Amino acid sequence: MEATEKCCDTQFKVLSTGDYILPPPLQASIDKIVEKEGYISHKTINRSISTSGGNFLADLFEVDIKGKTADGDKETNIFIKNKMEDIAVTVLDVSECYNLENFFYGDLSKMYDDIQNKANIPIEERYNMVKSYDATNPNAIILENLSKKGFTTVHRMEVAPLKFAQLSAQQLARFHGLSWVLEKQNPDYFAKKIRTIKPTYKLNDDYQKFVDNMATYTDKCVDGEKRVKLKKFGSRMMEAMQRNYFENDDSRCCLCHGDYRANNILVKKDGEEIIEVIPVDYQLLYYGCPALDFIYFIFPCTDQEFRRQHLDDLKDLYYESLRKFLQYFNMDVESVYPRDEFEREYKKRLEYGLTIALLLTPVLFTNDDDVPDIAHDDLGSISVTPDLKMDERIRGLVDDFEKWHIL
Structure with a gap:
């Protein structure tokens, strides 16, 4: 079952589990990472992160990729900072x-x-x-999620x-x-x-x-x-x-x-x-x-x-x-x-x-x-x-x- 949530003026589909379905450009970037990391089979879990006043210009996400590669089980933890839509800030470019x-x-x-x-x-x-990650695109910064390392x-x-x-x-x-x-x-x-x-x-x-x-x-x-x-x-x-x-x-x-x-x-x-x-x-x-x-x-x-x-x-x-x-x-x-x-x-x-x-x-x-x-x-x-x-x-x-x- 899916619902649609408007997060910072961008439409994101939200599963009943609370997981986010990323918009197509972000999902395409994740797909590139999956391929480059050598996954044969995998499952992804996407979550939205509250900024708690720490970030004012981006929607933040965590993506966990878990699956199998030719070398065995693998997990890749990703942090995404995605540009908000319709930002009204005029004091910054x-x-x-x-x-x-x-x-x-x-x-x-x-x-x-x-x-x-x-x-x-x-x-x-x-x-x-x-x-x-090289899959970073002009509207998103895609990094290793270091919260998983403490x-x-x-x-x-x-x-x-x-x-x-x-x-x-x-x-x-x-x-x-x-x-x-x-x-x-x-x-x-x-x-x-x-x-x-x-x-x-x-x-x-x-x-x-x-x-x-x-x-x-x-x-x-x-x-x-x-x-x-x-x-x-x-x-x-x-x-x-x-x-x-x-x-x-x-x-x-x-x-x-x-x-x-x-x-x-x-x-x-x-x-x-x-x-x-x-x-x-x-x-x-x-x-x-x-x-x-x-x-x-x-x-x-x-x-x-x-x-x-x-x-x-x-x-x-x-x-x-x-x-x-x-x-x-x-x-x-x-x-x-x-x-x-x-x-x-x-x-x-x-x-x-x-x-x-x-x-x-x-x-x-x-x-x-x-x-x-x-x-x-x-x-x-x-x-x-x-x-x-x-x-x-x-x-x-x-x-x-x-x-x-x-x-």
Whole structure:
């Protein structure tokens, strides 16, 4: 028995068991994977995944393929991020977002694997990437489903565990390092394919409405002179975004992740100990200032106490990880990205950390049942109901940025 469910404006057939029948383009991609993996006979189970506020531009699916090959029984576990239909977002070029992620998994990740293999980098010192399938199409990202291997994510409201933050900083350094290695080894490709990647954000009227809307939630977390300062900063936030995110003429640039936050970093534990992280979600790739990736990671997922205890150490760890990684390629980090330049760019663009935290925090602190439909709703009028824990997070941000003379 079948039913039809409208999921994010796309028609999916749903069996009485709750399994999804994938739309034909996705099913064709799965069929290609079945053939390439050598299945003689097989059965597939398809499930829809709730994003729980972690993804705003895609329908997510799990596909389990079980069957027999010439070598015996086999199981293939797949994760699909399928482009939503009729996305109303105007502050992003959504088609370009999917093109970028397809470029990363279909082309760049393979080059990065080859670069690391040729340098004989130990597994534990490499940049980690999820296995992708060649059946990936322009509207879908098809990857190995690492949840089957115990990977999960840190919840959006949680302060990043220290070990998670340390491993994430190391991975970010390697990601930036690979960009500079690629630039050295293949300058023509880099010039044509990497240096030309522009930010997909559009600082238009709708973006301004989103800024103003989120301010109605964050401004309430403080009062008195602090609220006055926060409102004053909000009035120049668009200008700060333009200056920090789009203007890099005087910066040492590389390929940046663009959305390096806790929700986009898979984590695996051994008991209670975090042992591995794998970055994902490359839809906001752009050529820009690497310090922004570090700043973007820190401020939405840490509180004031965490920053007081660990921020300086994480900056040191990022830079030393970059130094160690580049040594595998006989590259001197001080020649590639001098420490004083990293520090200069970090301080120069620090206000970006406050900007992105103020914009993301109200949504990140909304309970799963109340997460707005950002893909289809007007960003200027979306309504959120933030958890009370948001107030303390915002107050800590305001205190820190006062201390750093940003407010």
